[in-house]
Amino acid sequence: MNAGRVRTRRAAALFALFPLLALLAPVLARERPWLETKTGETIVRAPVPFDPDAADLDRRLQPPSWKHVFGTDELGRDVAARTLHGSRVSVAAGLLASALALLLGASLGAVGGWAGGGADRGVLFLVNVVQALPALVLVVAGASFLPPSFLVAAVLIALTGWTDTARIVRAEARKIRDAPFVDAARAAGASAPRLVLVHVLPHALPPALALLPYVLGAAVLTEAALSFLGLGAPPPEASWGRALAEARNLLPAAWWCVLPPAAALFLLVLSARRLGDAAALRDVQSPSP
Amino acid sequence: MFRFVLKRAASALLTLLGVLALVFGLLAAAPGDPAAMAAKAGARASAVSPEALAAFRNLYGLNRPPLERFGIWIVRAARFDFGISLSDGRPVGARISGALPATVTLNLAALLAALALGVPAGIAAARGPGGRLDRISGGLGDALFATPSFVLGLVLLLVFSGWLRLTPLFSDGGNFRGYILPVVTLALPTAAFLARFVRSCMASALADPAAAAGRARGEGSGAAVRRALRRSAAPFAAMGAALVPSLVAGSVLVERVFSLPGAGGLLADAVFARDLPTILALTLLSAGCVVVAAFLADVVSAVLDPRTRDAPAPLAPAEEAA
Amino acid sequence: MRRLAAAALLLALAACGVRGKDQTSVIRRRLDGEPKTLNPILATTDAEQVVVSLLSRNLLDYDENLNLVPGLAEEVSDSPDHLVFTVRLRPDARWEDGTPVTSADVVFTLNAVMDPKVPALARRSFFEGLAKVEAVDARTARVTFKTPSAGRRDAFNIWLLSAAAWKDGDLATHPRNRSPLANGPYRLGSWEPGRTLSLVRNTQYSGPAAPAEQVVFRVVPETAPAFAGLLSGDLDEMRLTFAQKKDVDAKAGTPGAPRAVTFDELSYAYFGWSNRSPLFSDRRVRRALTMLIDRESIDRNLFGGLAKLANGPLPPAHWAWNASIAPWPYDPRAAEALLDEAGFRKGSDGIRHRGDLRFAFTFSLGMGSDVQRQMVELAQQSLRKAGIDMKIRPLEWAAFAAKMDAGELEAWAAALNLDPYPDLGVSWHSAQVPPTGLNNAFYRNPEVDALLDRLRSTFDRGEAVRLLGEVQRLVHEDEPVSFLNTPLTKWGVSGRIEGVGTSPYGLFLFWPGASAWRPGSGSRPIS
Numbered sequence A: 001m002n003a004g005r006v007r008t009r010r011a012a013a014l015f016a017l018f019p020l021l022a023l024l025a026p027v028l029a030r031e032r033p034w035l036e037t038k039t040g041e042t043i044v045r046a047p048v049p050f051d052p053d054a055a056d057l058d059r060r061l062q063p064p065s066w067k068h069v070f071g072t073d074e075l076g077r078d079v080a081a082r083t084l085h086g087s088r089v090s091v092a093a094g095l096l097a098s099a100l101a102l103l104l105g106a107s108l109g110a111v112g113g114w115a116g117g118g119a120d121r122g123v124l125f126l127v128n129v130v131q132a133l134p135a136l137v138l139v140v141a142g143a144s145f146l147p148p149s150f151l152v153a154a155v156l157i158a159l160t161g162w163t164d165t166a167r168i169v170r171a172e173a174r175k176i177r178d179a180p181f182v183d184a185a186r187a188a189g190a191s192a193p194r195l196v197l198v199h200v201l202p203h204a205l206p207p208a209l210a211l212l213p214y215v216l217g218a219a220v221l222t223e224a225a226l227s228f229l230g231l232g233a234p235p236p237e238a239s240w241g242r243a244l245a246e247a248r249n250l251l252p253a254a255w256w257c258v259l260p261p262a263a264a265l266f267l268l269v270l271s272a273r274r275l276g277d278a279a280a281l282r283d284v285q286s287p288s289p
Numbered sequence B: 001m002f003r004f005v006l007k008r009a010a011s012a013l014l015t016l017l018g019v020l021a022l023v024f025g026l027l028a029a030a031p032g033d034p035a036a037m038a039a040k041a042g043a044r045a046s047a048v049s050p051e052a053l054a055a056f057r058n059l060y061g062l063n064r065p066p067l068e069r070f071g072i073w074i075v076r077a078a079r080f081d082f083g084i085s086l087s088d089g090r091p092v093g094a095r096i097s098g099a100l101p102a103t104v105t106l107n108l109a110a111l112l113a114a115l116a117l118g119v120p121a122g123i124a125a126a127r128g129p130g131g132r133l134d135r136i137s138g139g140l141g142d143a144l145f146a147t148p149s150f151v152l153g154l155v156l157l158l159v160f161s162g163w164l165r166l167t168p169l170f171s172d173g174g175n176f177r178g179y180i181l182p183v184v185t186l187a188l189p190t191a192a193f194l195a196r197f198v199r200s201c202m203a204s205a206l207a208d209p210a211a212a213a214g215r216a217r218g219e220g221s222g223a224a225v226r227r228a229l230r231r232s233a234a235p236f237a238a239m240g241a242a243l244v245p246s247l248v249a250g251s252v253l254v255e256r257v258f259s260l261p262g263a264g265g266l267l268a269d270a271v272f273a274r275d276l277p278t279i280l281a282l283t284l285l286s287a288g289c290v291v292v293a294a295f296l297a298d299v300v301s302a303v304l305d306p307r308t309r310d311a312p313a314p315l316a317p318a319e320e321a322a
Numbered sequence C: 001m002r003r004l005a006a007a008a009l010l011l012a013l014a015a016c017g018v019r020g021k022d023q024t025s026v027i028r029r030r031l032d033g034e035p036k037t038l039n040p041i042l043a044t045t046d047a048e049q050v051v052v053s054l055l056s057r058n059l060l061d062y063d064e065n066l067n068l069v070p071g072l073a074e075e076v077s078d079s080p081d082h083l084v085f086t087v088r089l090r091p092d093a094r095w096e097d098g099t100p101v102t103s104a105d106v107v108f109t110l111n112a113v114m115d116p117k118v119p120a121l122a123r124r125s126f127f128e129g130l131a132k133v134e135a136v137d138a139r140t141a142r143v144t145f146k147t148p149s150a151g152r153r154d155a156f157n158i159w160l161l162s163a164a165a166w167k168d169g170d171l172a173t174h175p176r177n178r179s180p181l182a183n184g185p186y187r188l189g190s191w192e193p194g195r196t197l198s199l200v201r202n203t204q205y206s207g208p209a210a211p212a213e214q215v216v217f218r219v220v221p222e223t224a225p226a227f228a229g230l231l232s233g234d235l236d237e238m239r240l241t242f243a244q245k246k247d248v249d250a251k252a253g254t255p256g257a258p259r260a261v262t263f264d265e266l267s268y269a270y271f272g273w274s275n276r277s278p279l280f281s282d283r284r285v286r287r288a289l290t291m292l293i294d295r296e297s298i299d300r301n302l303f304g305g306l307a308k309l310a311n312g313p314l315p316p317a318h319w320a321w322n323a324s325i326a327p328w329p330y331d332p333r334a335a336e337a338l339l340d341e342a343g344f345r346k347g348s349d350g351i352r353h354r355g356d357l358r359f360a361f362t363f364s365l366g367m368g369s370d371v372q373r374q375m376v377e378l379a380q381q382s383l384r385k386a387g388i389d390m391k392i393r394p395l396e397w398a399a400f401a402a403k404m405d406a407g408e409l410e411a412w413a414a415a416l417n418l419d420p421y422p423d424l425g426v427s428w429h430s431a432q433v434p435p436t437g438l439n440n441a442f443y444r445n446p447e448v449d450a451l452l453d454r455l456r457s458t459f460d461r462g463e464a465v466r467l468l469g470e471v472q473r474l475v476h477e478d479e480p481v482s483f484l485n486t487p488l489t490k491w492g493v494s495g496r497i498e499g500v501g502t503s504p505y506g507l508f509l510f511w512p513g514a515s516a517w518r519p520g521s522g523s524r525p526i527s
Helices: A002-028 A079-115 A117-132 A135-145 A150-161 A163-177 A180-187 A192-229 A240-250 A259-285 B002-029 B034-040 B050-059 B066-077 B092-127 B132-146 B149-163 B176-206 B209-216 B221-231 B233-243 B245-249 B252-257 B263-272 B276-304 C002-016 C046-055 C103-114 C121-127 C152-156 C223-232 C242-251 C283-292 C295-302 C332-341 C370-385 C397-405 C446-456 C461-478
Strands: A042-044 C026-031 C060-062 C068-070 C073-078 C084-089 C130-137 C140-145 C186-192 C196-201 C214-219 C237-239 C259-263 C267-273 C307-309 C352-354 C360-366 C389-395 C411-417 C481-487 C489-493
Touching: A002 A079, A002 A259, A079 A117, A079 A150, A079 A163, A079 A192, A079 A240, A079 A259, A117 A163, A117 B002, A117 B276, A135 A150, A135 A192, A135 B002, A135 B263, A135 C397, A150 A163, A150 A192, A163 A192, A180 A192, A192 A240, A192 A259, A192 B132, A192 B176, A240 A259, A240 B149, A240 C223, A240 C370, A259 B132, B002 B066, B002 B276, B034 B050, B066 B276, B092 B132, B092 B176, B092 B221, B092 B252, B092 B263, B092 B276, B132 B176, B149 B176, B149 B252, B149 C223, B176 B221, B176 B233, B176 B252, B209 B221, B252 B263, B263 B276, C026 C046, C026 C223, C026 C237, C046 C186, C046 C196, C046 C214, C068 C073, C068 C152, C073 C152, C084 C103, C084 C152, C103 C121, C103 C130, C103 C140, C121 C152, C223 C237, C223 C242, C242 C259, C242 C489, C267 C283, C267 C370, C283 C332, C283 C370, C283 C461, C283 C481, C295 C307, C295 C370, C295 C481, C360 C370, C360 C397, C370 C389, C370 C411, C389 C397, C397 C411, C446 C461
Parallel strands: C026 C214, C360 C389, C360 C411
Antiparallel strands: C060 C068, C073 C084, C084 C140, C130 C140, C186 C196, C196 C214, C237 C489, C259 C489, C267 C411, C267 C481, C307 C481
8 A cells, every 4th residue: 555655656746747847848948048147148058048939940950969959840949949848738738638528527427327317318418429529520610710729729628538538437337336335335324426426436537547648648639630720729839749740741851850749748648647557556455445 | 128229219319410410500600611612622813703602502502591401411311312512512422432441441450450459468467567568568558649640650651661662652442451551550559548448447356355255265367357357348348439439530640641531531621621411421420330339338238247237236246146 | 480470471561562564654643632523614623633634625725835725626716806706626626435526515615614503613703704605517616705805815725524425414413523524635544532543545535645555643642651652653743842852852863763843833922911900001011021021031941942032913934924023122120110110119018019009910820831831930930029919820721711711811821823814803903802802901002903904905915914014013012912932833753754844834734734744664663
């Protein structure tokens, strides 16, 4: 049990690195030095001494070098700076979207699975409708109605991404509803919301949490597709997804435009999975009944 | 039983109608005029007279009120007449059946490959959580999952077809080798996803009191895995159903990269051209698959894990009886 | 052991790739999208037109200099009042089934174009004001118009429908649209939707026999796989990006390597400004905007020095282009002075103001073109430095086009393709603002209006050139939109293809175009 807690803490710390990077990006990657003399001479420069949006066509598509550690993109912008700043959009949109999706899916799934009857049919109907709705239609309609922003993107992603969680939580809730320990709790006079909260969700959440990194990864990738269609954060704001979508036509020559955002995305998904696994395992190791 | 089927059919129809209405409403209200798009396709600066646009709208019945258009389409669709495509004037049914072979081949092969790879990997990983196999399959899975399909596909294509020349760049008529790379591209991330999911379900089932009881009785690990599989049936079936919608129109980017004429590309073209008859028919197809899959998932999970049946749960759960 | 098995499998797969058939008389071409129809009067997209151009001759064809030359018609003559046109068909013009092309086909085609039930939107505008079409005899048709119009002869650059083949049923959904009757050097062999479309030599064609036995079009939407195909020999041609051209040039000289073909086209890129907006109503402001954009650097870096600066509403490749107009220079300091002069002064927030009016606006960008997006992102940076706050709003293409045509956009990026005889009135006449025409910048200059009106009835080429030159000068002075550049078109063509000619109308839409392409015996690598 102790080992589980340590593992959870470590995973959480790794995962928390990303929001931290996103917060610190404007400080880590900027042209203005950290410390300068009054005459403007640099004493301590920023680790990545470039603005993410500063274009310079005369140094476009340069391979990685000491000056530009990850090279430069099609407009001569520093890829390292853009990847750092990209975490602001990608991590924020991804986290918000997956949190919304998890919340929506877990609550609807738990209610449907527990209550059964009309409520269950209603939830199932919603799940089926949303799953059968081609995501592209929702996204294109959204892209032509709403002003592009990462908030809109996050909501759209959440609206298409909650159904898997709902299905799983619902199935688990139905499984647990009639388990002996729940019967016992019910006999002891526990109220329905309490039963759902205390007995159903802890059991239903591990598989749903195991999905979280995938919901997160899918959210970041969907943000790429949205940027591609014109939704998502508008240019020049950097995002990993858009960087990937835009750099694909530069393959195989300018591989350095693709690798950093892809690696960042990989690390984000990896750390989210670690967290999900750790949380799920701890839960399994301390069963509630 | 008859009532059960009847109820299912009614709810399935309702779902289909709901989806179609939502799609129609969203796209009919979105900006973008199919007539102007048809005129713009030439992209030369010649003027197109308003009369010509009006004639086009009249030809395809676009000047009728939206509700009436939707109603007409539904009534005709009930007789398997899905209308005429606004973008190429062909019957929508013919367009879709032309795109289905590629889609079905690609997606079914990818699903089977994903199941064949993902489920055993997940089970193996669950038997030794935290072990080397678990970590390797997890890391590899994350890498695959976190790579967008268009990047993965493009890299595979450039390496295997462009550079090594092992597979053809374009799959021409009935050449199965052209499907190898797209199937791999689609299957790998799904397999990674499935493996993690199976692993998580199995891990929780293996840690269950029932499994502990089995071990106490001296059962081997094979029996434990079998039991755990049974216990995880409901979430498995639900996940299977959740994978279905992507089968019909979920592979747009992969189709593009590999120049495959599938339903995904058809849907994307139709959405961008605001070609509503085609969009509605494709929606009907994918929604139909979802409804059927959801129904099957319920049946399967009811058979495998009787506790999920609608009827009152048996006093002794299946495991204890075994 | 396992590795050995894998290696054997790979070898077996590679062996399957050798193609048995003789490939030397086949040309393999790329389509970036699926043709929706091969109906000659409904074909509008690039993909459709390049296919039809091998299947059909026009009544009058354009030559490589965009002069009208005999095609199916040996002559199209007009009456002194320019109202009646007489079309005389070649005696030997035949359809692929051996039947002659007759005046009945001309009558049928023009009536179909004008039929409101037929969605031939792009073609119909050329025949606006048509009174009647009649057959005089089997080889002669007479076309009568209500009003005279300069550039009317260019309307006869039109492909014909066979009256016999297309006569029954609805033209928009006619089965013949997918199995057209050809009268050109090739005819349709087979068509596997979304994949390949194969043309074969038309033995009934009266002109010189087509050089290739077969032309196979492959639908390849993405540019990276297509380029891999060009390099491997799976494709014989494709449009190149600047980076790809550099790659092709680097490999030039190696046997079997593709070569780059470049030419100017009738198109230009521009940033549109709504002249109705209080921000852009002053021409000093619009000039300043153009002068803030470093088009020379864009040309040097994004187009590899292969673009020409645009100086007005006609591109350099056009016959009436006014070469004496110097494009607005890149001069940020002069531009800032112009903005100051127009009353927009930098405020404490670094943004320019005129009274309460802040120089901030939303710039709409239709998603699709990489180069266009890059130019917009660069412009945003440059304007920012000059105290102008430009927000980019990316839009999905359909929504963007709808808003642009309706004149709802304040600022936007676009590229314009012109016809060989372009009607400038539709873009710049004050009567042609949306919803009537395409003057979506809401440009208004009575002098320009008067010149454009005169042009409609100016039949003398020399006089038309003079008037158009004057229109270009006036529009350049007003700079209603920021005319950016006309990039050189870059094409990659397999080294084994000979007889490739170019025109300002592209590689394919002039005579002989791709009909003259000869597949050489160059060695083809195993794929």
